[in-house]
Amino acid sequence: MERSFEKYFRQNRLPHMWCPGCGNGIVTKAVIMAIEKAGFSQDNTVIVSGIGCSSRASGYMDFDTLHTAHGRAIPFATGVKMANPDLNVIVLTGDGDCTAIGGNHFIHGCRRNVDLTVVLFNNNIYGMTGGQASPMTPTGKKATTAPYGAIDRPFDACKLAEAAGATYVARSTAFHVQHLADMIKGGLDSHGFSFIEAMCQCPTAFGRNNKMADPAKMMMALRDGVMMKAAWDKLPAEKQAERFPIGVLCQKEYIDYAKAYDTVIEKAGGRA
Amino acid sequence: MSKATLMQGNEAVALGAIEAGVRFFGGYPITPSTEIAEKMAELLPEVGGRFVQMEDEIASVGAVLGASLAGAKALTATSGPGFSLKQELIGYASEAEIPAVIVDVQRVGPATGQPTSPAQGDVMQARWGTHGDHPMIAISPWTVRECFDMGIEAVNLAERFRQPVILLMDEIVGHLRERVELPEKEDIVVYPRRKPKKTREEGYQPYAVGDDLVPDIADFGTGYRIHVTGLIHDETGFPSGSPAVTRKAIDRLHQKIMIAKDEVVKTESLLLDDAEYAVVAFGGTARTAYQAVLDARRKGVKIGMLRLRTIWPFAAEAVYEVARKVKGILVPELNYGQLVGEIERAAKGACPVELLAKYNAEIFTPAEIEEAIMAMVGGNK
Amino acid sequence: MSEMRFSGSGGQGVITCAIILAQAAVAEGKNAIQSQAYGPAARGGSSKAEVIISDDAIYHPHVEAPDFVLAMTQEAADKYWHDLKDDGILLLDENLVPNPPAFAKTIRIPITHIAVSDIGKALFANIVALGATVRITGAVSYDVVAKCVADRVPPATVESNMKALKAGYDAADALMK
Known part of the structure; x- marks a missing residue:
């Protein structure tokens, strides 16, 4: 078996800290597969993450890596990209990090169309702090801060990204590894704000509280809970509500923020 | 023109x-x-x-x-x-x-x-x-x-x-x-961005330091593949839960500035050579305070001003030197009383320290500060 | 040292008027500072600017006892004339300050009216006021102020602003002879 992906990991920082059965490792591997396929240089790529289980991924990856504060990965990444637009900038974030404390940064990153690829590890829960409800915990599911079941409606982060102006939006799951890697690769290839929701399992903090402690069963639930977008599009509306579409959900052309700023520099008579 | x-x-x-x-x-x-x-x-x-x-x-x-x-x-x-x-x-x-x-x-x-x-x-x-x-x-x-x-x-x-x-x-x-x-x-003197002194192959560590205790952290995109985190970390830049590393990291953050305090902490002494009293002030308030000092001098009061250019780290030594020489220090500040506590601490009881606080959204008038100066001088007679 | 205060309501341009006067003083090699106080409203609400011109260093940045106060509204006039020096001068917009404060040396000029009738727009009132101020105070020379105005305003409006400055100057001149 070829293990060419290993050079992209900091071997001396492994093994990782995630629980047995966690989906974060699969998503991280998919990110690496996409980077390898896209041909990004390790010396010219910056991985920026927030705070939470998934955001620890940056520490294992052999690039310039920036483990920021809770929710703030996108503003840091915006600064990195604007200071040096030649760098490839990838953001790794979680559902709590991106859509709760970082929600405002998320929609404004989309709006500006900063050339970032944002991968949201969606495990529907705050794992690192022990299983509190996130804005992507499904209604009715239990969390330590929703012991009777969540009454909040969850965000559809993909719809949010599209509405806010992201120019590439896709979804996949930790079950569909190759597809997930392809979706991320599509984000790396496009210029502008690319958003990929990677649905993944958290057996420890989400599963155990919701009668799904077995990671394999959680992965099968991921498999059964989604459908390829082309097939999903043909479903009647009441059936659509039962599954998430996966695949490329939105793709459009719009000038990315650093390129747009080049026109400002030109108007001001400056040199980039 | x-x-x-x-x-x-x-x-x-x-x-x-x-x-x-x-x-x-x-x-x-x-x-x-x-x-x-x-x-x-x-x-x-x-x-x-x-x-x-x-x-x-x-x-x-x-x-x-x-x-x-x-x-x-x-x-x-x-x-x-x-x-x-x-x-x-x-x-x-x-x-x-x-x-x-x-x-x-x-x-x-x-x-x-x-x-x-x-x-x-x-x-x-x-x-x-x-x-x-x-x-x-x-x-x-x-x-x-x-x-x-x-x-x-x-x-x-x-x-x-x-x-x-x-x-x-x-x-x-x-x-x-x-x-x-x-x-x-x-x-104009400009301090350039610090650059790594070693290559990756030579064992570069982003948070390792030399004599000045300041790390030469590589800029992103220069091939060093560093890790930056807000977690307490060791020289490698990677987090560590060790009590020894934690203590060392926090010590160094403070020490890198304290060993170079003379480079950082700056004050301006105005009319302090023969002063029997002093005003300690900073920012916009120092302008009005200095006018008041000039006005009081015209009335025969030997008073000067220590202006704090650096607020933090606090200029404790400079304040103490003034406190040793004068009979009283007046601290006008546009707040309920913040810097005055630091000045009292720095004066170590060498002279009385009096606060003139103003917090009504207006700046001091020279007359208000002069009046406080005169009260301080009068109280010592 | 000369201490001057310009007051009115937001949108009348009294702060710009003060800035240009201070710029002119600096251009003449004098020391000058300019400060302002204003409320949250960009239009309407109170607005006050101050200028101190001196041959020496200026420390305290606000006017203590003005030699000159311009008031472009009744409210500003009522609020800002009290601390004028005994030999100071109070300049009022004649129409906008119908009830002049009881101050000895008060000059009333229909500043906004001149701006509208002679130049065509009320927004030139501050430059009319500036012209009058230059004539009344003698703080800076007319030519230097004219250059500062020309440098500051949009190119298309230079001519109208020059006309406004002159109109203000002449109106004051007529009253001071």
Whole structure:
């Protein structure tokens, strides 16, 4: 078996800290597969993450890596990209990090169309702090801060990204590894704000509280809970509500923020 | 026609920052600091830099820190509630040792307070606003020319120590327009971005330090593949839960500045040689205080002024030297009483220290300070 | 040392008026500072600007006892004339300050009316006021002020602004002879 992906990991920082059965490792591997396929240089790529289980991924990856504060990965990444637009900038974030404390940064990153690829590890829960409800915990599911079941409606982060102006939006799951890697690769290839929701399992903090402690069963639930977008599009509306579409959900052309700023520099008579 | 121009304090800060090599500004509009953002939006693209109006104050610091790590000298500016919001990532900059300048043009608080009115109520927030133990550098100008000079100095200090630096202004100086002559470009000293002294192959570690205890952290994209985190970390940059590493990391953050205190801490002594009394003041209030000192001198009072250019680290030695020589120190400040506690502590009982506090959204008049001087002198007779 | 205060309501341009005067003083090699106080409203609400011109260093940045006060509204007039020096001068917009304060040396000029009738727009009132101020105070020379105005305003409006400055100057001149 070829293990060419290993050079992209900091071997001396492994093994990782995630629980047995966690989906974060699969998503991280998919990110690496996409980077390898896209041909990004390790010396010219910056991985920026927030705070939470998934955001620890940056520490294992052999690039310039920036483990920021809770929710703030996108503003840091915006600064990195604007200071040096030649760098490839990838953001790794979680559902709590991106859509709760970082929600405002998320929609404004989309709006500006900063050339970032944002991968949201969606495990529907705050794992690192022990299983509190996130804005992507499904209604009715239990969390330590929703012991009777969540009454909040969850965000559809993909719809949010599209509405806010992201120019590439896709979804996949930790079950569909190759597809997930392809979706991320599509984000790396496009210029502008690319958003990929990677649905993944958290057996420890989400599963155990919701009668799904077995990671394999959680992965099968991921498999059964989604459908390829082309097939999903043909479903009647009441059936659509039962599954998430996966695949490329939105793709459009719009000038990315650093390129747009080049026109400002030109108007001001400056040199980039 | 002279070379001098009429310039606003906020504008001078922006010009100074550009001269110091600032090439990125992330900010959010807030009175009375907004002119700094506006000026940077105009000037940065002219020199090939970039300006982003961020969605909030926290994002502004985040973008500034990201830009700084990617190699651009970076600055943000704020006031009032904005300074409170920025505290989270000021702490991040301190812990991760990222050069950044945060300008705080103080206004009346708490909360929304009096948005366009002067105050000096952020003295302690500048020092202790973010959580945990951390060193802080804060400097405060009293003239428009000094706004320019400190725009440069703040950036230089941030780069020299890889440390967030607060340029602690107030509305008085920020909005003041004044005759100013800027220095010749060749007379401006700029501290360059620190560069790694070793290659990856030679065992480079981003947070290893030499004699000055300041790390030479590689800019992103230069091939070092470093890891930056807000977690306590060792020389490698990777987190460590060890008590020994934790203690060492926090010690070094403080020591890197304390061993170079003479480079950082600056005061100005005015008419103190024969002084029997002293005023200690800073920022816009120092202007009125100095007028009062001159007026009191005309009435025969031997009084001088120690002006604090550096607010943090506190100029304890300079204050003590003054306290040993005089019969009393008056501390006028536009707040309920913040700096006075530090001055009392530094004076170590060598002389009485009296507070003149004002917090009604107006600046002092020279007569108010002169009256307090006379009361201090009278009380000693 | 000369201490001057310009007051009115937001949008009348009194702060710009003060800035240009201070710029002119600096251009003449004098020391000058300018400060302002204003409320939250960009239009309406109170607005006050101050200028101190001196041959020496200026420390305290606000006016202590003005030699000259311009008031462009009744509210500003009522609020800002009290601390005038005994030999100071109070300049009022004649129409907008119908009830002049009881101050010895008060000059009333229909500033806004001149701006509308002679130049065509009320927004030139601050430059009319500036012209009058230059004539009344003698703080700076007319030519230097004219250059500062020309440098500051949009190119298309230079001619109208020059006309406004002159109209203000002449109106004051007629009253001072």
